[in-house]
Amino acid sequence: MFQNATIDMIASNIRFLRSARNLSQEAMAQQLDITRARLVSYESGRTEPSIDMLLKLSSHFTISIDALLKGDLSKTNPSALMKVGKNRILFPVIINGDGNDMVEMIPEKATAGYLRGYSDPEYIEGLQRMNLPFLPTGKHRAFPIKGDSMPPLNEGAFVIGKFVEDLSEVKNGYTYIVLSRNDGIVYKRVYDKLATDSSLELHSDNKLYAPYLIHANDILELWEYTCTINTGKYKEEELNLNSIMNMMREMKIELQRLQTMPRI
DSSP: OOOHHHHHHHHHHHHHHHHHTTOOHHHHHHHHTSOHHHHHHHHHTSSOOOHHHHHHHHHHHTOOHHHHHHOOGGGSOGGGEEOOGGGSOOEEOOBOTTSOBOEEEOOGGGHHHHHHHTTOHHHHHTSOEEOOTTSOSSOEEEEEOOSSSSTTOOTTOEEEEEEOSOGGGOOTTEEEEEEETTTEEEEEEEEEEHHHHSEEEEEOSSTTSOOEEEEGGGEEEEEEEEEEEOOTTSOGGGOSHHHHHHHHHHHHHHHHHHHHSOOO
16 A cells, blocks of 8 residues: 555654653553554564554554654654644644744745645754744744735735644634645635534635635644734845844844833
């Protein structure tokens, strides 16, 4: 069913996950309700797990099948794998030495690749990132804005969003970054139509663009708007990922300074 490289990846990931939990092969086999010999065959790559076994591993480790098949989990921190409601998706969370979540920057030229790599630890590890301690609790990521559908934001600006674990948490009329199978990354005002159409309705603030529905099954990720990086004052040739991250660092310093000022 799988190519040899995929079987080797599954075997490596099973070994890594068992080691991360400090389990012996015997103990893990008991937890999975299989024999130790069967587990050994999976870990050695001699036998490929069935779909039922992949589902069992996914449930046991609260990790997506996609990550088991494609991601080299040994390259990420095992405590930094975020569980998403009902295992719908799982993505790696990059943390710094203090244990704080880092904000990954999705560059404009890499948005197409994000659709393929959002659940791949190696892809996420390769993104530039920074720590912004003034953000509220939760996992955040920065996405580039395209087009003119959400004024006053212009193309080249970045929206930092907080990850939404379940679509039922959508707040009508709030803005979100939506990652879907067919549309990729879009930033829209969202309305809950789950009860009537099993969908979310996406609206542009620019009324030249008509609203449309995206079925819940096609939505891969949802990020609630937290703040904006406005690049409007910069010339196009000055806009690159490094300059934008410098802007964020300046913003962080300014916010820290303001927080330490005495109240009048």
